[in-house]
Amino acid sequence: MKIPDGKRGKALSKKNKNPIPMEHAFVDNARFGLYLVLPAQVMLIFIVVFPMLSAIYLSLTQWSPMAAAGSRWYEAYKYWGWLHNYWALIRDKDFLLAVLRTVIIVAVVVPIEFLLGLALSFLFLDKFPGKKILHSLILIPMMIVPAVAGFTFYMLFQNVGPINAVLSSILARPLDIPWLTGKVLAIISIMIVDIWEWTPLMFLILLSGLMSLPEDQINAAVILGASRWQRFRLITFPLLKPVITIALIIRGMEAIKIFDPIWIMTTGGPGTSTETISVYMYKHGFKFLKWSWVSAGGILIMIIISIASIYALKPIRAKEEEQAA
Amino acid sequence: MEQKLYIRILKYILVLVLALAFFFPVYWIFTMAFKPYVEWTAAAGKIYWYPNNPTLDNFRTIFSKQLNMNAMSETAVRPIINSLIVSIVGTIIAMVAGVLAAYGISRFKAGGSLPFSLLQLRMFPPIAIIIPIMIMWAFLRMIDKWYGLVIIYGVVTLPFATWLMKTFFDDIPNELNEAAVVDGCSNLGAFLKVVLPLARGGIASTALFVFILNWSDFLIALVLTDRRWTTIPVHISKLQSALVGQLYGPKAALGLIAAVPPIVLGILIQKYLVRGLTFGAIKK
Numbered sequence: 001m002k003i004p005d006g007k008r009g010k011a012l013s014k015k016n017k018n019p020i021p022m023e024h025a026f027v028d029n030a031r032f033g034l035y036l037v038l039p040a041q042v043m044l045i046f047i048v049v050f051p052m053l054s055a056i057y058l059s060l061t062q063w064s065p066m067a068a069a070g071s072r073w074y075e076a077y078k079y080w081g082w083l084h085n086y087w088a089l090i091r092d093k094d095f096l097l098a099v100l101r102t103v104i105i106v107a108v109v110v111p112i113e114f115l116l117g118l119a120l121s122f123l124f125l126d127k128f129p130g131k132k133i134l135h136s137l138i139l140i141p142m143m144i145v146p147a148v149a150g151f152t153f154y155m156l157f158q159n160v161g162p163i164n165a166v167l168s169s170i171l172a173r174p175l176d177i178p179w180l181t182g183k184v185l186a187i188i189s190i191m192i193v194d195i196w197e198w199t200p201l202m203f204l205i206l207l208s209g210l211m212s213l214p215e216d217q218i219n220a221a222v223i224l225g226a227s228r229w230q231r232f233r234l235i236t237f238p239l240l241k242p243v244i245t246i247a248l249i250i251r252g253m254e255a256i257k258i259f260d261p262i263w264i265m266t267t268g269g270p271g272t273s274t275e276t277i278s279v280y281m282y283k284h285g286f287k288f289l290k291w292s293w294v295s296a297g298g299i300l301i302m303i304i305i306s307i308a309s310i311y312a313l314k315p316i317r318a319k320e321e322e323q324a325a
Numbered sequence: 326m327e328q329k330l331y332i333r334i335l336k337y338i339l340v341l342v343l344a345l346a347f348f349f350p351v352y353w354i355f356t357m358a359f360k361p362y363v364e365w366t367a368a369a370g371k372i373y374w375y376p377n378n379p380t381l382d383n384f385r386t387i388f389s390k391q392l393n394m395n396a397m398s399e400t401a402v403r404p405i406i407n408s409l410i411v412s413i414v415g416t417i418i419a420m421v422a423g424v425l426a427a428y429g430i431s432r433f434k435a436g437g438s439l440p441f442s443l444l445q446l447r448m449f450p451p452i453a454i455i456i457p458i459m460i461m462w463a464f465l466r467m468i469d470k471w472y473g474l475v476i477i478y479g480v481v482t483l484p485f486a487t488w489l490m491k492t493f494f495d496d497i498p499n500e501l502n503e504a505a506v507v508d509g510c511s512n513l514g515a516f517l518k519v520v521l522p523l524a525r526g527g528i529a530s531t532a533l534f535v536f537i538l539n540w541s542d543f544l545i546a547l548v549l550t551d552r553r554w555t556t557i558p559v560h561i562s563k564l565q566s567a568l569v570g571q572l573y574g575p576k577a578a579l580g581l582i583a584a585v586p587p588i589v590l591g592i593l594i595q596k597y598l599v600r601g602l603t604f605g606a607i608k609k
Contacts, residue, residue, distance in 0.1 A: 032512040033433025040426035040483060044442060047480040051457035058457065123340050126333070134344040136592060140351050143591035147543040147558035148580040152354045155573055162353060165372050196350065204599050205607055246606045257450040260543040264562055278452040278544070285456050286548065298453035309448045313441065316606050 052302075059085055059296035065289050085296035094272055095297060098280035101187070105276060106255045109194045110248060116195070117202025117247075121210050124203075142200040150261030153193045154180070157265070183273040186266050190274055193261045198254075202247055209243030210236070245315045253312065256305070277301060354584070357577035358383055365574040383578035387564075401579050403553075404560035408583070411471055411546075411556060412539040415478025419535050422479065423486025424528060428516060430487070431494035432502070440491070443484035444604060451481065455548050462549060469551040477545050482535045485601060489534060492605035493527030494520070530594045534601040537587045557583040 062081040089095050124135065141149070156163050157179035168175040179189045213236065221231050259278035262268065268275040268283055275283065281301075285294040357365060361380045364373040387401040429435035458477065459468070467473030497520060505515035521528075543558040550559060557579060564576050591598065599607050 028512060029433050030435070033429040033435025036425045036429030036433070037436035037439055038425075039422040040443075040487060041436070041439060043422055043476075043480050043483060044439075044446070047458070047477070048446065048454070051454050051461060054460060055454060055457040058460075120340075120343060123336055123343075126336065128333075128337050128340065134340060137344045137348045139591070139595070139598075140588055141347055142598075143537065143584075143587045144351070145541045145543075145558055145580075145583045145587060147541075147561060148354070148584050149350070151561060151576055151580055152350045154571075155357065155577070156350060156353060160370060160372065162349075162372055162374075196347065200347070201602060205603060208599050208607060243607055246603055250603050250606075253448050256448075257452075259450075259452065260558070263543070263547075278450050281450075281452045282544070282548075285452075291456050291460075294456050298456065301453045302449055305448050305450075306445065309445050312448070313444055316444065316604065317441065319606050 055295040055298055058292045059299050061292050063292050065291060081292075085293055086300065089293070089296055089300060094275065095280060097272070098275045098277050101274070102256060102258070102276040102278075105187070105191060105194070105258060106252055109191050109198070110251050110255055112191075112195050113199045113202045113251060114206075114244070114248060116199045117204075117206050120199070120203045121207035124207055125210060138203060139200050141197050142204075144197065146197065146260035147264055149193060149197050150264030153189065153196070153261065154265045157189050180266055181270050183270060186270060186274045190258075190262055190265065193265070194255065194258060197261075198251060202251065205243060205247040205250075206240070209240050209247075213239050242315065242319065246319070249312050249315065351584075354577050354580050357573060358581040360574055362574060365577070383574040386572075386575040387579050399560075401557070401560060401582075404555050404557045405582065407471070407550075407554050408540060408556040411474045411478060411554070412536055414471065414475040415482065415539040416532055416536045418475060418479030419482040419486040419539075420528070420532050423483055423531070423535075424490050424521075424524075426483075427487045427490035428494050428520065431491045432499070440487065443487055446480075447484040447604075451544060455545070459548060468549060469554050471554055474546060474549050474554060474556075477549065478539045478542065481542075481545065482538050484604070485538060486531055486535050488604035489531045489597070489601045490524070490527065492600060492608060493524050493531070496527075497523050530597045531601070533590045533594050534597065537590055540583075540587055 060080065060082060062084065120138065124131065144152075155161060158164075159176055159178060161179075163179065164175050164177055167177070177185065179185050217235055217239075218231060221235055226234070257278055258276055259282065262274055262276060262279050263282070266274045268279040272280075281294050281297055284290045284297070356376055359379040359381070360373060360376040361378050361382055364376060364378070365383075389400065426436060426439065430440055462468050462473050465473075467476075501523070502510075502515040502519050505519045506512065510518065541558075542556070543562075546554075546556040546559050547562070550556065555563070561576055561579050561583070564572055564579065594601075
């Protein structure tokens, strides 16, 4: 029997000490591996490939469930529109604003979560009484169901609510800040919820990164008389960089999807001023039933994210290959 | 390198303030759930910082059919059972496919680009693809059915299950199952009798982690369920009364019920939270 792939066979024969003839073992292993990944592959194809194809199909039409009485989705070709949806989308003010808003939210919350998390993780390097309890208290937000977090802050942000009350007692004058109904304030409120919920994750990642740093280098720097800032800039930061990159990517990936707290707190309002990509798509898909329009939007978003993901996933891929070697 | 005392005290105060700030919303929903009507209604016009007369009324409200504010026709019993069923079955689906795939990837380098396709899947906002899925589900008559929901849950959490399990399988030395194969075990036998028992702890942690993710979902259940199979988060969003508007108290009670399982389980698997959420890229 011939080994299908000479190179891999050779590499394998060094490690494999089976009494069974090598070639058999290799073929068996490959086949067994194939069976193992089969269910995952099938699920992926079932859920991703078919919906993708039908999304592309629908996106090229003008069909909607309301388009004509009784016309099914596969009859959408009767409303064929080529790239009209795409062309209209990239000139649609609401869609572009939703994309822009999402980018702004991600660009604001991720760095803030990172800096807060970094500060917290440095604070938690010291020993102090009640450290374990405080650590747990800080971790709780990230385990709260996001929809519940949204509702909690909905209560907190009411005009006659605790946040306004605390602020007015600090500033010693009555305040009536419309957190959820002001156009800009509503976005800030949403950012606050995201920061509250996900700073703990940054903190957890960075703390575990800091704790696994080799201590002798830092100690050597102390002996050599390096200042705190020098120690951070020249030693801690470079060593921590891979962890930081991964933390930022993971958080950025999830932040783009933001939906639950917004839907609970403002349903995209006032007007459209808190519509992010997900909220825009949900509204147009399930309130206005513009299915072909939303399909085109979905495809556009996926193209953008696919391009971004090639770069974003690079560090994780590199780490994987490094571990495999 | 001892720091000056006042710096240490300042830092300690900073930690306390931050921890309290992060904990305050949790405190708020917890106490809100036990406040009587007069303390949570907006009509009160003032804020009660803690329940003056703690009561279980809110819990009674969400579980009783005939409400004093005649707001809802449905109790929270179904949504709670629904949430449990779909989260557990979704977890089982993700775990079966994920454990197998992770072992294939970890030991046999099978699947080619599968691991990265899974990561990419995780990057896409689910909303981008939910309309075609809804059409597909309507076609297969799986809207508002538990099996319609669990299949999506299984796929959405599959990347986490696969990547987290892969890190656990990577930790088990290859020699162990090679030895089993030498002793006459088949590949399957070695996997079932040697590797799986060794990975027990990892499987349990991964399953709890995936359960938390499924339990926390809102968007997918919002789209794919209607009446019969709404989950807790969807039920919370629907809990309104025409008479008194937002039902803060009852909503907070249900929110508390939704919040407790992930917190308890999350603290239980704290060690693996970072590993899970970073797809194993950070292993501490």
